[in-house]
Amino acid sequence: MASRLKVAVAGANGETGQSIMDALLANSEQFEVFALARPASVNKPVLSAFSARGAIVKSVDFSATDALVVALTGMHVVISCLTMLHHKEQMALIEASSQAKVQRYVPSFFGPACPPRGVMKVREAKEDMLDRIKLLYLPYTVIDVGWWCQLSLPPLPSGRIQTKVEYALNEIMGDGEAPFAIVDKRDIGKYVARIIADPRTLNRMVFAYGEVWTQNHILDTLEEKSDERVVRQSLSKDDMENIISDAYKILATNPTDLEALSQVALTQYKYSIGIRGDNTPEHAKVNDFYKRDVGRGG
Template identity: 50%
Template structure:
């Protein structure tokens, strides 16, 4: 199976390439990479592991995109999620090139298509386009990354592994959500793209279900430290969503306001609303990864926390600045 990946240097892209290399059968991988990114260490590293690197611009002409995609069975797009037009152009090219399965950049929590998450609406716009042009597809959503769940410890001992510390506790902390280790995403993708049952469907995979209170308690037990909980009531969360919604839709549709909206919509959706749970995903029409692949072994959340406490964790987006990172220990939300 010939697989092309757009977004190979990203967090999800790296996990997918690793998953395909380790778990894919007869997979030949090409990473389509922006010329300016070809010398990034992530790309050098996958090249050394046998991935073919091809310079590629999403802004290229339709004919050039078709040329790059022709001969590939599967195209996986795992670029930043606010890029609907680029992804639609890629989908158009995949259609012309006769690609047998297009995987758009989803890889998020399960969520209703409209009215809950602005980022989700952008992804749905891409999916609607895919359906309009009758392109064979699979949407893969993966729950919430383990790597975005942990709060800071007073000692600062695990700060090195936290890009977005989560000391804000939604409600009483007893809402559940589905979590996945970022490193397992590729393992699931390798199974899904080789599976005829998942064609023209959405699949929801996840590792484990946790509450914030359980996460905080686990971290406290492992560290011997008391973790600060900044409780946010349902009313406070909903008010912050409404304020961010107004700032984006009524005042200024800037990128900063879109990110600001995402930052408050995510906890509302994944904790308060319960959108990111297997039963809700089923209701929304997803196939269940647990039912399709009961044999997949994943990193346990407890193992992940033990790694982080042992100094062996890794922060996502280590070299990236988003602009809403916490300052001096404040929460990122």
């Protein structure tokens, strides 16, 4: 067991974090798995369940750098699945990982392929983190993933499929013809497990995805298979630009307005994917990403 990779995951209880923990714990001959959790979160049921499957839950205070360095010392890989609402914690984790001489840091990207700046506010914040990582010469791997297929389906009138309606794509983005890469949320961890064990991905950006679809093709297929009609709404380029500029007006007076921030984030995702067509393997490659070299996790 001496050659197992010690992997610490921050934000293990989130959606991406859970997918990654599942895959790492399923490969216990390869990985020794740690979940980093704030003292208030240590006893959450999801973490207890990971603990029961062999994970070591470490209570950490992200504002106490010295203790954080101690907690990370000896880790081969640190993976952040913290959200952008935890920017300070992420920056602390980067600093501490550098001081602890972690061999590979995976920042919390896990989003669709997108140019570094000029498209999405959320992406820009991630790129700022990457710049900091490069300034410290902290070895890294950036992992982008396709749009979750769990977020790519609209609800069916019969209620036969359950979707997260707040993200549901029954709004046709533009003409619905832009191809975009999708990934099954449950596969993300399987990709990550392969990527962090692969020396070729060190100091690289990697794009992990399953298949490429258009929105029209998804909805047509769903209607054909279900024999139901999906309610299609239209969300044009202009609609999106108006939503974004309205939200920016709110942010101009209240920069931390959560609803406006999430309107900007969500609509910029749709604009990037549906109008600009950024989230494709071809574009990911042009953006200095690595060619996908892991098979679909099975």
